[in-house]
Amino acid sequence: MAGAATVVVGTKVATALKSRTKTIDASAERDETERVRRIYDKAANHYDRAIGLMEKFLLGGGRRWVCSQSHGDVLEIAIGTGRNLPYYPSSVSLTGIDLSPDMLAIARHRAEESGRNVALHVGDAQALGFPDGQFDTVVSTLSLCTIPDERRAVAEVRRVLRPGGRFLMLEHVRSPVLPARTVQRMLDPLVVRLQADHLLREPLQPLRAEGFEIERIERSKWGIIERVSARKPA
Numbered sequence: 001m002a003g004a005a006t007v008v009v010g011t012k013v014a015t016a017l018k019s020r021t022k023t024i025d026a027s028a029e030r031d032e033t034e035r036v037r038r039i040y041d042k043a044a045n046h047y048d049r050a051i052g053l054m055e056k057f058l059l060g061g062g063r064r065w066v067c068s069q070s071h072g073d074v075l076e077i078a079i080g081t082g083r084n085l086p087y088y089p090s091s092v093s094l095t096g097i098d099l100s101p102d103m104l105a106i107a108r109h110r111a112e113e114s115g116r117n118v119a120l121h122v123g124d125a126q127a128l129g130f131p132d133g134q135f136d137t138v139v140s141t142l143s144l145c146t147i148p149d150e151r152r153a154v155a156e157v158r159r160v161l162r163p164g165g166r167f168l169m170l171e172h173v174r175s176p177v178l179p180a181r182t183v184q185r186m187l188d189p190l191v192v193r194l195q196a197d198h199l200l201r202e203p204l205q206p207l208r209a210e211g212f213e214i215e216r217i218e219r220s221k222w223g224i225i226e227r228v229s230a231r232k233p234a
């Protein structure tokens with residue numbers, strides 16, 4: 001009897017500890033999301049200049065590759081300053097969300113200047129404010145590296161895509177090439193702390209875990225730059 005009581009008490013303690021850990025995890029994630037917002041609000045005015053260099057040396061035609069394959073109702077998550085806007089076909093109906101109001105203000109200006117009609121909203125890619133199955137295409141460029149819980153973001157992408165809809169991604173990822181990965185490992189703690197930018201993530205893992213059918217993968221620059229086209233099963 002005493003043994004059974006001990007088991008019951010032990011189970012209750014384990015359950016209480018588990019729920020406390022979950023609460024701590026959720027609050028740590030909220031804090032990290034707030035930190036990311038602050039970082040990008042602060043970086044907004046310099047972002048275009050800084051990313052321009054990276055685009056030139058690392059991305060090649062990556063933005064065009066991603067956007068030119070989009071169609072129908074398109075959602076771009078973490079749209080930032082709207083650098084992809086010039087690459088979308090004029091036929092798409094475009095919605096963009098970002099955590100940072102200051103990044104989004106620049107995207108708004110860019111959209112107005114180009115005469116493009118884009119619905120832009122402040123929002124969190126980890127908890128999208130759209131109903132299930134609303135979009136034909138979801139686009140993400142250089143975003144899954146900064147979204148605190150990229151797994152949740154990928155699950156949200158899947159939720160808001162229509163069956164058969166497509167996720168198009170351009171990202172810097174953990175390199176399979178040892179010397180490049182060693183440099184990434186060395187830089188990662190600093191870059192995460194200063195820019196909330198994770199150098200060692202592998203977005204294909206959450207995509208596969210969410211059941212996406214990977215249609216196309218292109219890797220370049222020592223395997224650091226990855227382009228992916230993936231489909232939500234019909």
Ligand SMILES: C[S@@+](CC[C@H](N)C(=O)[O-])C[C@H]1O[C@@H](n2cnc3c(N)ncnc32)[C@H](O)[C@@H]1O
Pocket residue numbers: 033036037040051077078079080081082083097098099100103123124125126140141142143146147148
């Ligand atoms: C490196 S920038 C990339 C911006 C843009 N996608 C591009 O290709 O230039 C990362 C962006 O992700 C946004 N971001 C980070 N976490 C987010 C989240 N949870 N929800 C929405 N946007 C987020 C940041 O505010 C920032 O604009």
